[in-house]
Amino acid sequence: MLLFLMLAGCGQRGELQATGPVPIPKENPQTPEKIELGRILFFDRRLSGDGTMSCATCHVPEMGFSDNQALSLAYPTTKSWRNTQTLVNIAFAKALFHDGRVSSLEEQAGHPVLSPFEMNRNLDYVEEVLRSVPEYVSLFRKTFGNDDISKEQMALALAAFQRTLVSRNAPLDKFLNGDKGALSADAQKGLAIFQGKGRCIECHHGVNLSDNRFYALNVPENPRFVDDPRVAATRRFVAKINGYKKFKTLDVDPGRYLVTKDKKDWRAFRTPTLRDIARHGPYMHNGIYATLEEVIDFFDRGGGEKNGVLQPLGLSPEEKRQLKAFMTDALTGDEIIVRMPKLP
Numbered sequence: 001m002l003l004f005l006m007l008a009g010c011g012q013r014g015e016l017q018a019t020g021p022v023p024i025p026k027e028n029p030q031t032p033e034k035i036e037l038g039r040i041l042f043f044d045r046r047l048s049g050d051g052t053m054s055c056a057t058c059h060v061p062e063m064g065f066s067d068n069q070a071l072s073l074a075y076p077t078t079k080s081w082r083n084t085q086t087l088v089n090i091a092f093a094k095a096l097f098h099d100g101r102v103s104s105l106e107e108q109a110g111h112p113v114l115s116p117f118e119m120n121r122n123l124d125y126v127e128e129v130l131r132s133v134p135e136y137v138s139l140f141r142k143t144f145g146n147d148d149i150s151k152e153q154m155a156l157a158l159a160a161f162q163r164t165l166v167s168r169n170a171p172l173d174k175f176l177n178g179d180k181g182a183l184s185a186d187a188q189k190g191l192a193i194f195q196g197k198g199r200c201i202e203c204h205h206g207v208n209l210s211d212n213r214f215y216a217l218n219v220p221e222n223p224r225f226v227d228d229p230r231v232a233a234t235r236r237f238v239a240k241i242n243g244y245k246k247f248k249t250l251d252v253d254p255g256r257y258l259v260t261k262d263k264k265d266w267r268a269f270r271t272p273t274l275r276d277i278a279r280h281g282p283y284m285h286n287g288i289y290a291t292l293e294e295v296i297d298f299f300d301r302g303g304g305e306k307n308g309v310l311q312p313l314g315l316s317p318e319e320k321r322q323l324k325a326f327m328t329d330a331l332t333g334d335e336i337i338v339r340m341p342k343l344p
């Protein structure tokens with residue numbers, strides 16, 4: 001009921017769209033030099049405090065640009081508290097991170113470098129490290145036409161590279177462009193459930209199968225928060241630095257609430273893309289579900305305890321199987337192959 005009111009409020013019913021042009025911000029045009037510099041930086045472990053982590057350590061190209069962990073890998077001796085998001089189709093996302101706390105890839109790039117449980121490195125120091133490497137001096141000069149080597153330029157290059165990670169030629173794209181044979185019979189039935197009885201389309205629509213909005217589905221908490229005090233320490237730390245007063249007794253992930261301090265955002269997370277979903281798991285912001293079957297069962301039950309958003313769906317085992325076939329077969333595009341460059 002609530003969901004219908006909200007949809008009526010925003011006045012649009014979602015539809016699926018084939019992949020079209022990738023949105024590129026005017027302030028950061030794509031150039032081959034910039035994309036290549038971004039690719040090199042993405043793999044360079046100099047960006048982390050002890051030289052063990054690069055962006056690609058957690059966003060592994062061969063693992064759907066994620067890391068196959070429920071809770072993300074982390075800086076040595078620390079633990080992370082959330083699942084590593086895929087970077088596939090990140091150019092289409094309107095708010096970044098599970099809680100949408102940053103709004104552009106340019107703004108995002110510094111966050112993992114600074115985070116004590118991700119790369120743990122001072123950004124001004126990174127500038128000087130890069131300036132000490134002659135190959136970087138010439139790569140930055142070739143890309144930006146000056147000798148600045150700034151953290152801002154580093155962010156521009158990382159963003160440009162990430163905008164090339166686009167899922168293309170998925171069977172769904174061919175199907176939406178008129179090739180009705182592109183989907184198997186099961187996947188077509190799954191698509192009908194996705195758009196009908198399953199109501200997935202209400203939130204998962206557009207090119208990226210995401211409405212870029214936030215919902216508190218009350219996904220169960222990951223037991224690792226209880227089992228591993230370091231995971232709980234990370235949760236308290238993030239809540240504390242975001243001004244949450246009762247961080248000491250916190251026993252759930254507050255989600256978008258930490259960004260807006262608005263009660264309706266308590267435990268709310270961004271609708272994720274479903275493109276290439278078969279290439280990375282576990283699923284949800286805390287990796288609580290290892291398989292798509294478990295995710296489908298969660299939605300079939302009407303989501304987590306006392307959520308005001310979802311209702312039980314009453315899907316049969318056959319319908320669940322078809323829904324899964326739609327997600328795994330129709331939404332998997334050409335593999336995005338990114339090789340590790342030769343590092344300076």
Ligand code: HEC
Binds near residue numbers: 098
């Ligand atoms: C230690 C593991 C780790 C490393 C290293 C890491 N990330 Fe991430 N990344 C994550 C996790 C976990 C999230 C989700 C965090 C959250 O929502 O609080 C994330 C989220 C993101 C997002 C947002 C995706 C979305 O769908 O909104 C982008 C973009 C991103 N990372 C890019 C990078 C870049 C660029 C680097 C290197 C400078 C990097 N990451 C390094 C683990 C990592």
Ligand code: HEC
Binds near residue numbers: 198
């Ligand atoms: C009310 C909006 C809404 C509806 C309806 C909805 N979803 Fe989602 N979906 C979300 C949100 C929000 C998340 C992220 C939850 C989290 O991380 O805790 C999510 C997560 C997922 C994920 C995990 C993706 C990942 O990368 O971790 C899958 C798969 C998924 N949904 C499939 C479906 C299917 C299939 C349906 C229909 C049966 C459906 N969703 C209905 C909002 C919705």
